[in-house]
Amino acid sequence: MDFTLINSFIAVAEEGSFSTAAKHLFLSQQSLSKQIAKLESELGTELLVRSRPLRLTQNGKLFLQTAKEMVKLKQEFDETCGTRLSGKESVHVGIEHTIARAILPRVLPRYMDAHPEVYVRISEESPEELEKAVAHEGVDLVIGSISNPPSSYKTVELCRKEQLLVVPKKLMRALAGERCEQLRAEFAGGVDLRFFEKAPFIKQPRNSSGGRSLMNYMKYYDVSPDFVCELTNVENAFQLALSGVGVLVYAKIFWDLLDPALQKDYRERVELFPLPYLPDTDKVCAYCRFDEEGGRAAGLLALIADFLRDYENGEPWEEA
16 A cells, blocks of 8 residues: 555545645645545545535545554554655655755755765745645655654754844934944844834745744734735845845844855845844754655755754855
8 A cells, every 4th residue: 555645645634625735745736636546446435525625435534544543553663663665766855945045055966966866856835834744744854843743753953043133224224313333233242123113024924934933023022013015035035125125034044154245245235133042933953754764864864964063163065
């Protein structure tokens, strides 16, 4: 029995939708539909009534319980002997959008050079979507930060994810007036977000890593910023901050890995102030399936851990 088909069926049954389940499994809806049809063919019975809303047949309801028990038994077996049963020749990695921008250009080329026989599939998603993917066994390895990973995944803390407040210089002058130099010196050791509460802010979606960090800081400082626009892409948001549109919460690792010439140019237009570290939310973790310990995903995880360790020690890798 192909456990990929079983996990796909569980996802469709629990979500009640092919489109939603496909999104969480990082599959096209057509591919997912073919998987369910294949499973039904192998079992010799229909599992779903393809209507709106989607419904389980009586046999589908019975098989759902069996499928969950099968997956649980497989997970227990994998955790005991570390043997991968599916026999796939690829590794599927889920990674937060923002973290991918910092890690992938420096790590993935090295991994692929060392493992030319491995097909690497990368799914860049929000923390919310990655959490769903893990719940439905949609990935071998996740890099980011999610809540309550299942017992079939091992959690490894990789590094702190510190944040900066990016403030356009003309906005800083307008807000601080004659106190501009004094506040710049004070905020160099840690900014007080309450000072900027009435400033225009650039927002990122709540379900994104950057948006989640911003919401946590709003709660931490008990502020309600004046949002003037919202962007999904953090680099586009940074460019808007450079142009003076508003204030932005920006991951420090992105700034640290920029070319020094760009850093020098950008510092002419924005102030960069460190935000306090929030340990409950600002961590980069890895979640690796136990059946991948010692496998292809484990090798990639080790390389990512090396990269982040060197970065924290002030020895960032160059892009390949």
